[in-house]
Structures are given as structure tokens and as C-alpha cells.
Amino acid sequence: MYLLNKNQGILLATFIMLFLSFLAFTAEAKREATKKDTHPMVTEQDKLMPCHECHKTSTPRVYQEWFESVHGIGNVKCYQCHGTFENMQRVPDVNRCAVCHAEAFGHSENKPCWQCHKAHRFQVSK
Amino acid sequence: MLTRREFIKRSAALTAASFVGMNLPFQLDKAFAETEADKWVRGTCRLCGTGCRVDLGLKNGKPVVIRGVADSRTNLGYLCMKGMLFYKVMGHSDRLKRPLYRAQKTEKFKEISWDQALDIAAKAFAKAIQTHGNDSVAYYGSGQAQTEETYLFQKVFRAGLRTNNVEGNPRLCMASAAAGYMTSFGADEPIGGYSNIEKARCFFIIGSNMAEAHPVVFRRVMRRKLDNPKEVTVINVDPRISPTSRIADMHVQFRPGTDLALLNAMAHVIIEEKLYDEAFIKDYAVFKKQGEKGPENVDFEAYKAFSADYTPEKASKICGGNVTPDLIRKVARAFAQSGATVSMWTMGLNQRLHGVWANNLVHNLHILTGQLCKPGADSLSLTGQPNACGGVREAGGLCHLLPGHRLVENEKHRSRVEELWGVPAGRIPPKPGLHTVAMFQAVNEGKVKAIWINCTSPAQSLPNMEPYRKGMAREDVFVMVSDIFPTRTTELANLILPAAFHFEKTGVYGCTERRSQLTPKAVNPPGEAKPEVWMVREWALRLAKELNDPVIAKCVEPFVGLKEDYDLPKAIWTEYSQKITADQDNDLRGATYEVLAKMPDGVQWPAPTEEFALKGGTVTKFLRGADPMADKEAKDDKPYQFYGRPDRKLYVWLRPYKPAAEEPDAEYPMYLSTGRIIDHWHTSSMTGRIPELMRANPYAFVEINPKDAQKMGIAPNDMVEVESRRGKCVLPAKVYEGPIEGMVFVYWHDMAEERMINKVTKDAFDAISKEPEFKICACRIRRLSGPQALKPFVVTM
Numbered sequence: 001m002y003l004l005n006k007n008q009g010i011l012l013a014t015f016i017m018l019f020l021s022f023l024a025f026t027a028e029a030k031r032e033a034t035k036k037d038t039h040p041m042v043t044e045q046d047k048l049m050p051c052h053e054c055h056k057t058s059t060p061r062v063y064q065e066w067f068e069s070v071h072g073i074g075n076v077k078c079y080q081c082h083g084t085f086e087n088m089q090r091v092p093d094v095n096r097c098a099v100c101h102a103e104a105f106g107h108s109e110n111k112p113c114w115q116c117h118k119a120h121r122f123q124v125s126k
Numbered sequence: 127m128l129t130r131r132e133f134i135k136r137s138a139a140l141t142a143a144s145f146v147g148m149n150l151p152f153q154l155d156k157a158f159a160e161t162e163a164d165k166w167v168r169g170t171c172r173l174c175g176t177g178c179r180v181d182l183g184l185k186n187g188k189p190v191v192i193r194g195v196a197d198s199r200t201n202l203g204y205l206c207m208k209g210m211l212f213y214k215v216m217g218h219s220d221r222l223k224r225p226l227y228r229a230q231k232t233e234k235f236k237e238i239s240w241d242q243a244l245d246i247a248a249k250a251f252a253k254a255i256q257t258h259g260n261d262s263v264a265y266y267g268s269g270q271a272q273t274e275e276t277y278l279f280q281k282v283f284r285a286g287l288r289t290n291n292v293e294g295n296p297r298l299c300m301a302s303a304a305a306g307y308m309t310s311f312g313a314d315e316p317i318g319g320y321s322n323i324e325k326a327r328c329f330f331i332i333g334s335n336m337a338e339a340h341p342v343v344f345r346r347v348m349r350r351k352l353d354n355p356k357e358v359t360v361i362n363v364d365p366r367i368s369p370t371s372r373i374a375d376m377h378v379q380f381r382p383g384t385d386l387a388l389l390n391a392m393a394h395v396i397i398e399e400k401l402y403d404e405a406f407i408k409d410y411a412v413f414k415k416q417g418e419k420g421p422e423n424v425d426f427e428a429y430k431a432f433s434a435d436y437t438p439e440k441a442s443k444i445c446g447g448n449v450t451p452d453l454i455r456k457v458a459r460a461f462a463q464s465g466a467t468v469s470m471w472t473m474g475l476n477q478r479l480h481g482v483w484a485n486n487l488v489h490n491l492h493i494l495t496g497q498l499c500k501p502g503a504d505s506l507s508l509t510g511q512p513n514a515c516g517g518v519r520e521a522g523g524l525c526h527l528l529p530g531h532r533l534v535e536n537e538k539h540r541s542r543v544e545e546l547w548g549v550p551a552g553r554i555p556p557k558p559g560l561h562t563v564a565m566f567q568a569v570n571e572g573k574v575k576a577i578w579i580n581c582t583s584p585a586q587s588l589p590n591m592e593p594y595r596k597g598m599a600r601e602d603v604f605v606m607v608s609d610i611f612p613t614r615t616t617e618l619a620n621l622i623l624p625a626a627f628h629f630e631k632t633g634v635y636g637c638t639e640r641r642s643q644l645t646p647k648a649v650n651p652p653g654e655a656k657p658e659v660w661m662v663r664e665w666a667l668r669l670a671k672e673l674n675d676p677v678i679a680k681c682v683e684p685f686v687g688l689k690e691d692y693d694l695p696k697a698i699w700t701e702y703s704q705k706i707t708a709d710q711d712n713d714l715r716g717a718t719y720e721v722l723a724k725m726p727d728g729v730q731w732p733a734p735t736e737e738f739a740l741k742g743g744t745v746t747k748f749l750r751g752a753d754p755m756a757d758k759e760a761k762d763d764k765p766y767q768f769y770g771r772p773d774r775k776l777y778v779w780l781r782p783y784k785p786a787a788e789e790p791d792a793e794y795p796m797y798l799s800t801g802r803i804i805d806h807w808h809t810s811s812m813t814g815r816i817p818e819l820m821r822a823n824p825y826a827f828v829e830i831n832p833k834d835a836q837k838m839g840i841a842p843n844d845m846v847e848v849e850s851r852r853g854k855c856v857l858p859a860k861v862y863e864g865p866i867e868g869m870v871f872v873y874w875h876d877m878a879e880e881r882m883i884n885k886v887t888k889d890a891f892d893a894i895s896k897e898p899e900f901k902i903c904a905c906r907i908r909r910l911s912g913p914q915a916l917k918p919f920v921v922t923m
Contacts, residue, residue: 048209048824072353073372074345075337075804080207084818095162095191100204103196104183110405 039088049083051078066122153514163191168726169645170635172270172628173807175509176200176342177637179727180208182648189213189629189649195725200320200637206341207819208807214816216625216649220611220922222624223653229616231599235923240654244661247578248668250604259589260555264291264574265563268581269299269511269518272633273642274698275658277529277706279580280680282666283523285549286678290534290559291574294523295582296514297562298589301895302476303507303517306485308877309894310777312770313711314519314531317747318468318504319639319730323350325406325502325837328464329360329458332385332488333474337369338804340472340508343638347470348373359460363388364474365447365866366829375517376457379866380445381541382902384796386480387582387783388449388488391441394433396494397457398719402462403496407809409764411493412773415780424780428753432780444783447748447866466502473801481892485780493776494765499766500748509638516636519764520712521702525559529702530710534558542608546705547679561887562588562898568893572595577605580658582627586809586877589898590852590889608658609625610923611811612879623661626651631659632695634722639912640744642717643728647691659698660690670828707731711770716743787890787903790868793848795836797869800883801901806875814920826876826883828857828907834868835861848872850905853885857917859909865878871905874900878919 009050019072020056029050046054064070081092097113100106108116117123127184143357172180177199183191192213196203215221218617225243241281267276271294280292281818291348296304307314324328324347336344351358351373362374365382381386396402413429414421417648438451461467463511469492475484491503492795497503509515522529534540540554541810560568566584570572570593577598588594598605607616608623609660618620631653636642651657663682672680688694696719701716716739717729730743732755744753748766751757758767758840768774790796805822808815828846842861848870857872867869872883 048821051824070348073348073352075206075341075369077207077805079818079822081211082819093162099193099210100189101202102193 007036033111038090039085042085043079051082062120069121133869140580145367153253155288166193167629167646167648168195169629169644169648170728171205171512172212172215172639172812173208173512174340174644175514175638176340177271177512177635177639177641177643178205178342178730179643180205180209180847182213182476184648187649189216195492195726198640198793199727201342202343202346204345205775207805207822209342209811209817211816212628212812213789215610215812216630217652218611218815220626220815220920221652221655222612222616222923223621223655224612224624225654226622226923228620229819230601231605231620234534235622237539240656240664243621244664244668245622247606247623247665248672250606250620251287251576251578252669252672254604258573258575260287260289261290261291261559262573262575263287264560264568264577265293265768266565266577266582266584267292267518267523269294269296269509269514269523271513271517271523271581271658272631272645273513273521273636273663273696273702274633274695275580276513276523277521277702278659278685279578279663281547282678282681284528284555285544285553286666286669286675286681288553288555290525290555291565292523292556293525293562293765294518294567295562295584295587296511296518296551298587298900299473299476299510299523299897300507300514300519301524301897302478302481302485302892303471303509305482305892305895305919306489307483307507308770310486310489310779312392312768312776313747315515315640315712315747316504316506316897317498318506319641319745320346321745322466322468322502322504322506323347324352326464326466326468327358328460328467329358329503330363330461330467330469330488330491331361331370331374332363332469332471333476333484334470334472334508335364335366335368335370335801336470336472336508337372338418339510339802341804343372343470359464361457361459361460364867365797366864366871368864371802374780375815376460377454378449378457379447380449381866382440382799382869383448383478383789384445386442386484386487386781387436388486389491390433390436390781390783391438391454392458392461393487393494394436394441395431395438395455396462396491397433401457401459402494406496407494407778410766410768410774410776411778412775413780414777423779424439429778429780430538436783438471452670461491461808465497466500467492467495467497468503469505470508476507476895476897478897478902479787479890479892479899480781480784483779483784484892486777486779486781489776490778493778498776499746506801507638512637513635515638515640516634516642518705520636525565528554530706531712532710540904543706547678547681548803553677554758561682561891563896563898564893566597566851569600570594572600574603578604578608579607579615579619583609583613583615583809583811585618586882586884587874588881588889589884589887589900591882591884592853608661608809610655611676611815612923613809613811614882614921616923617921618780624651624653624655626655626657627877630655630691631657631690633657633659636698640730640747641728642722642731643725644719644722647892648725654709657690658696660684663694709734711747712756716740787899787906788851788902794906795868796905796907798848798850798883798886798903798905799865799869799871799901800874801871803873803875806873808875809877810875810920811877813875814918819872820918820920823875825878825916826857826873826881827860828855829860829862829864829871830907831865831867832863832870834870835859836906838909840907840909841912845910845912845914846907848883848886848905848907850886850903852888855883855886856880856910858913870905875921878917878920
């Protein structure tokens with residue numbers, strides 16, 4: 001049986017710890033990613049309610065901002081930016097903004113739209 | 127997870143009845159794939175009449191995304207949810223892919239070849255004509271068919287089959303607007319267009335929930351109002367408070383149908399307070415009343431005497447709701463004194479027993495105040511469907527119309543069209559055909575023996591639909607349907623022809639503002655689906671043989687052998703635009719396929735030359751210097767030349783208030799009105815298959831005023847029966863301050879058997895336009911139970 005000397009043991013232990021940390025980080029990252037784009041579990045029947053009906057109470061500030069915004073008045077609904085349950089994005093891909101705002105793309109480089117136009121308020125600037 | 131109680135509580139303001147164990151009517155697995163496009167193809171939105179321009183994004187030849195076109199003067203880049211998602215219709219697993227046939231309607235469909243299908247279709251129509259005469263066959267089309275399609279259908283039916291039984295679903299939505307323009311201005315379709323929105327200082331929105339039915343036009347009105355909150359006044363006139371009301375300074379809520387009194391009372395105020403434009407009236411207006419033998423001239427004094435009867439005090443009593451004499455005066459002043467008022471309306475005025483009168487009364491206000499042809503001023507009918515104007519009103523898609531804004535009953539018009547088509551004189555019958563309700567009544571009676579229904583579902587969309595469903599189910603009536611999906615109408619068909627969808631074929635749509643726009647083929651249709659123009663051509667050639675009539679073949683002769691992807695529709699458009707519209711008011715000679723392909727947003731007619739069309743065409747009709755026809759037809763040096771009539775006059779009509787065909791009574795004490803919701807389109811055969819849209823509004827509900835709900839013990843989400851003398855539906859209740867007290871409202875998209883509201887509506891129609899009164903009938907409601915299990919539904923094969 002091949003035995004490790006002390007230094008080799010420390011090195012191996014460090015490597016294992018780093019590897020486990022990496023795995024843990026990856027798992028967390030995956031969980032984050034999952035959380036990011038997955039709606040909390042609701043029943044199929046709940047899924048047939050307009051998003052804003054629940055979000056009136058679950059995220060009242062977001063709802064109120066949206067309702068008072070040009071998107072709210074103009075009937076631009078939650079799913080148009082965030083998708084529905086199967087393709088939901090908590091933070092929408094900026095390409096979804098491009099459906100209506102393609103001409104505005106490129107006027108600020110490397111910044112998502114909502115960095116200046118606050119999400120759910122959609123004013124010209126924050 | 128929400129508890130059931132929380133769920134019910136949260137959905138109290140809207141509706142969503144609880145259910146368990148449901149199967150969604152759409153597949154979720156592949157429906158959401160989104161990816162970056164590697165190619166973009168420019169065309170027009172498939173849905174409403176706004177005419178939004180879109181770029182369809184393709185990845186490896188498959189549609190993956192839609193974006194609005196910022197350069198387009200219709201939508202300025204914006205889209206609604208239907209516009210951004212309709213690409214999901216293409217490639218849907220429910221698409222009809224092969225012709226289907228059954229000899230008896232009780233049998234199951236069998237797949238057959240196109241050769242077999244066209245032979246069966248030709249023999250069925252030939253047999254009907256040989257046995258029962260030319261008027262035993264009919265075409266029922268759509269404001270969603272492309273212009274090339276409607277034009278070719280009506281050409282073959284009128285000149286080939288010698289029947290004017292050519293109708294379409296625009297009879298159900300725009301006929302009153304068309305007749306309103308004809309009777310008031312002498313020419314169909316709006317004088318101005320959307321460009322007035324950004325110049326308007328007053329919006330008079332009546333009978334239109336444009337926030338949901340025309341969201342992208344509404345966005346422009348909203349933007350105008352939000353940017354100029356003090357300078358711009360928005361007036362919303364509707365028995366129902368709707369999302370459109372959110373931007374309104376004044377909401378006028380009245381008893382359904384009484385807007386005729388309201389509009390006359392506004393005219394009363396305008397006269398009483400001398401808010402009219404005397405010079406404009408003197409130069410351009412005459413006054414008319416309907417006499418026993420036809421229209422009669424009267425003078426301004428007679429009109430003043432007529433409107434004197436409609437005092438705000440009297441009108442407010444007729445109108446009910448929140449209508450006070452003071453509110454009428456405020457509205458009339460805002461309308462007259464803005465100097466730039468745009469009126470907008472849709473089905474609230476059109477789908478009425480006196481729909482043409484309602485249109486006339488809005489036009490009256492514009493004529494009296496001289497608010498036409500000026501920046502920011504227009505009497506703008508919003509069109510429901512994407513090609514009701516371009517295809518049906520302009521290209522001869524109704525029983526009384528010939529292409530190029532001509533009339534069947536006008537001998538010169540018939541002769542001219544026959545000459546242009548190269549068919550023998552007298553080939554087009556002089557009598558208009560059957561309008562929609564009469565056509566389906568003739569089906570009920572077995573007088574129409576063979577009917578081709580294209581791109582529409584009358585089995586769901588006709589008012590008082592049940593008798594008409596029974597008629598279409600008759601075994602002695604051959605029903606042929608061309609469509610992309612199974613519908614309530616394909617359920618009654620003998621023969622189903624699978625059609626190519628938008629962007630799967632090439633063609634032109636003409637939207638609300640006289641604007642024609644080209645959509646080219648971008649993807650192949652699924653299976654063996656074909657463009658309708660190909661179907662008509664091949665069918666006509668077979669019919670010519672069956673009936674031994676070379677004139678039928680002559681109708682399609684210029685198009686024989688052309689490829690259906692592009693060359694065939696182009697040749698049809700070329701014949702129509704270059705020959706048929708030449709020197710007509712909808713002159714489209716400049717709008718060639720080549721020009722249309724270059725324009726980001728098409729061309730507004732009149733556009734007699736390519737040079738003019740390349741500048742966009744005519745923004746304001748009748749305006750000298752802007753409309754080439756106005757310059758050409760000018761009879762004097764006045765700035766406006768209303769060339770629709772030889773006398774160059776606009777007509778102010780004396781139209782009294784008359785009640786609806788069926789007013790509430792002791793037995794049926796409530797009004798029923800129907801309409802649209804933003805996430806769906808028409809009979810939901812398309813939007814019901816797009817998961818995001820179906821999920822957003824999975825089933826119809828009945829909107830009930832809280833006071834009525836309280837009286838009847840109805841709580842939100844309770845199951846409620848809505849019943850009229852014709853039929854009943856069972857729907858969940860949405861209790862909110864929307865409809866006026868005494869009125870309920872149901873949207874008509876849902877195709878579930880128990881929720882199709884056209885079982886309840888009435889098929890009374892306007893005497894002039896023949897458009898049915900979907901918007902008003904009497905009903906009663908009663909609570910059946912608490913919330914029940916419901917299931918979203920679309921028809922499948």
C-alpha cells in the first residue's frame with residue numbers, strides 16, 4: 001500500500017477541499033440559476049390567473065410601479081417580458097425589449113436597458 | 127403554494143374559476159424555444175387592423191421571434207402581445223396539413239390528395255349550379271384574407287359562376303363604418319390616418335375599447351396624452367368602463383344604444399353655443415334627411431330645428447348612467463373648441479341596428495365644426511381586421527361591391543369591370559348577392575347548396591349562431607372550408623382545405639388608414655398546405671371543364687402556370703392595382719410589389735404613380751396639394767375637394783335616436799354586450815394555441831356590475847347563466863365596476879361549447895349596412911353555483 005508523506009497529505013487534503021468547494025460553488029450557482037429563472041411552485045390552476053393578480057399581494061411595489069407605468073397603462077403584460085412559467089426569466093433577456101424597442105438598442109453600450117430605465121417604472125431615466 | 131381560499135380571494139377582482147386535473151389545450155414542451163434569428167423578413171402583423179409592421183426572425187429557416195419595425199408609420203416599432211407571438215402559429219402541431227373529406231357530415235374525415243379534393247370541390251359546385259342555378263353557390267370570406275385572395279375569389283364567383291353571393295366577415299364588423307363614410311362623405315375609408323394622433327388636442331373615443339382591441343394605436347394616443355396632459359383632452363364614451371378609460375379626462379357612461387341621443391345632443395350644444403364652423407358648412411356641407419322615397423335635401427335651419435329637440439336635459443334622461451346635461455355640454459365644447467379633434471370608434475357604433483346612423487352622427491360633428499382634412503382632426507374608424515379595408519372593402523369582397531370601390535347595381539361599374547376582365551358583357555349579374563345573415567339564412571333553408579368558407583369561422587362568429595350551425599350541418603349543403611386550424615366551422619365541413627398562413631405565402635394587407643403593405647413568403651407551409659390563390663385557380667380550371675364554360679377559365683387565364691409563392695400573387699396584384707384601381711379613388715397603380723417591397727410601411731392610396739407611392743402616398747385625402755386625386759378632380763380653388771360626389775359636398779344627416787332591436791323587459795331585464803380582450807383574436811383558433819396568450823385569458827367570463835351582482839347574490843367566480851330568447855351560456859362571474867348597472871359583458875373568443883356567447887346574441891341587422899347588432903340584446907342572468915372546474919378549450923380534429 002502506498003502511503004502519503006505529510007506534505008503530500010496536506011496537498012491532497014487541500015486539493016480535495018478545493019474540489020469540494022468548487023462542487024459546492026457550482027451547485028449554489030446552479031441553484032441560483034434555477035432560482036433566477038424558475039417561478040415558485042404553483043398549481044396548474046394558479047397558472048391560469050393573470051400574473052399581476054398574485055403579484056398585487058406578493059410583490060405589491062412591483063405591481064404598483066408596473067400599473068402606473070406606460071407598460072401598465074398600455075397593457076404590456078408581465079409575460080411579454082418575463083415569459084410564462086415554462087420559459088420564465090426573472091431578469092428578462094434584453095432581446096425581449098427589442099421586440100418593441102429595437103431602435104433604442106445600441107444607444108448605450110454594454111448596459112442593460114433597466115440600468116437607466118428602471119424596471120417596472122420604465123421612465124426615461126432612473 | 128396558495129390555498130384554495132387565498133386563490134379565490136386573490137382572483138376576486140377578476141375571474142379564474144378553480145379546477146383540477148385539467149389538460150391544457152397546448153403542448154408545453156417545444157412551445158417556448160426562443161433563439162437568436164439569423165435572418166429577418168419584413169411584413170405586416172397577421173392580427174388586427176392597425177397594420178403594424180414586423181420583422182419576422184428566422185433561425186435555420188424556422189420562425190423564432192418577431193420584432194416591430196421602428197421606421198413604420200403605423201406602429202413606430204411597437205407591438206402588442208399577439209403581434210409579438212403570432213409566429214408560434216407557424217409549425218404548430220395542430221396545423222391542417224392535408225385535404226380532408228367526408229361525403230356525409232356524420233362520417234369521420236379521411237385524408238385525400240389535392241387532385242381528389244379539387245375534383246370533389248369542382249363537382250359539388252358544378253352540381254349545385256346545374257341543378258339549382260348560379261345563386262345556389264356562395265363564397266364567404268374574411269378580412270384576414272390577402273387582397274389577392276379576395277380579389278380572385280370574387281372574380282371567379284361573379285364573372286365565372288355568375289353569382290354575387292360573395293360575402294365576408296367584414297359584414298359583421300365594418301359594414302356600418304363603410305356605409306357611414308359613403309353616406310356622409312361620399313367615399314369609403316378615412317380621410318386622414320394615424321399621423322393626426324400626434325397633432326390632436328382632443329380624442330373622442332366612442333364605442334371602442336382600443337386599449338385592448340387596437341393596443342398599438344392606443345399606445346400612440348396614450349403617449350400623446352401623457353406627454354401633453356393639459357393640452358390634450360381624452361373623452362371615452364362607452365357603457366362599459368374599460369382599460370381605455372384609464373387615460374380619459376371624461377368617461378361618458380350611458381345606457382347601451384342611447385349614444386344616438388347623446389351625439390345629437392352634442393350637435394345641439396354646438397349649434398346653441400355657435401361652436402360650428404359657418405364657413406366650412408357653407409362651402410362643403412349640405413343637410414339631408416331620409417324621406418319615404420329616399421334622401422331629401424333640407425337646409426341648415428331645418429337641421430337646427432331637428433337638433434333643437436335633443437336638449438342636453440332630454441338626452442341625459444334618455445342616456446342614463448353618469449350622463450348629465452352639464453357633462454354633455456362639457457364634452458361638446460371640448461370636441462368643438464379643440465380645433466383638432468380625432469374621433470375613433472369600432473364595433474360599439476358599427477355592430478348596431480342603427481350603426482350607420484351612429485357613424486353619420488359622429489361625422490356630423492366633424493362636418494359642423496370643420497374638423498376634417500386639418501392637422502390633428504379626423505373622423506377615424508378603426509378597422510377590426512388586418513385586411514377588411516384593403517381586401518374586402520376595396521377589392522370587392524362584399525355582395526354589393528365590385529373591386530375598386532365600385533357597386534354591383536351600377537351598370538357602368540359592371541360593364542367597366544367586365545371589360546377590364548375581358549369577359550362577355552352582362553356576365554356579372556346586376557343584382558347584389560346575399561349579405562351575410564341572408565346568406566346563412568339561405569343555407570338554413572337549403573337554398574345555398576354549396577358554400578366555400580375561407581379563413582373565418584361563422585359557426586362561432588355569427589350572431590344567434592345555433593340556427594346557422596344547424597343549417598351548415600345539413601347534409602344537402604356542401605360546406606368547404608379553407609383554413610389553417612380546426613375550428614367550429616371545420617366541424618361542419620365536408621371538405622377541408624389546408625391553407626398556408628401569413629409569411630407562408632405572399633400578399634398584401636390594407637389597414638385602417640388606406641395603407642397597403644406587402645408580406646412576402648418567408649417559410650414553407652406545413653405538409654401540403656397551399657395558398658388560397660392556388661386553390662381558387664386550380665378549382666376554377668376544373669369547374670370550367672365540369673360546367674363546360676370557358677369564361678370561368680378566362681377568369682384565371684392570366685395566372686395559369688405561375689408559381690404560387692410569389693409570381694401568382696404578384697400577377698393578381700398587378701391586374702388588380704394596374705387595371706382595376708386605375709383612376710378610382712383607391713388608385714394603387716404606384717403601389718407595385720417592387721415599390722411595396724422598398725417601403726418600410728407600404729403606401730397610402732390614392733397613389734397613382736410609383737414616384738408618388740415611393741413618398742408614402744396620400745396622407746390626407748381630399749386635400750389639394752396632398753392628394754393627387756383632389757388636384758385632378760378639383761372643380762374650384764377651394765382647398766378641399768370632396769370628390770366622392772359630383773357636388774363635392776359632405777352630408778350632415780338628420781338621424782333620430784331609435785332604440786335597439788331588443789331592449790330589456792320584465793322577462794329579460796338586462797343588456798348583453800360582447801367584445802374583445804387583448805390576449806385573444808376572434809374565435810381564438812390561433813391565439814388559443816399560443817400558450818402565453820391562452821394562459822393569460824383561458825376562458826370567457828361574464829362581467830357584472832357589483833350592484834347587479836349584489837342584487838342577484840352573485841359573488842366573484844360564481845358560475846352564472848346568461849340567457850336570452852335565443853340561447854344561453856354558463857360562465858364564471860367577474861364582478862367589477864366595468865359595465866353600467868343593468869348590463870353584462872362577455873368576450874366572444876372562447877370556443878368552448880358552454881361559453882360561446884353568440885348562442886345568446888341577436889341577429890337583427892342594420893337596414894342600410896346589414897351589419898348585425900352584436901352589441902345589444904336583452905338577457906337575464908342567474909347564479910347557478912359557486913366556482914366550478916373549468917377547462918380552456920380549442921377545437922381539434
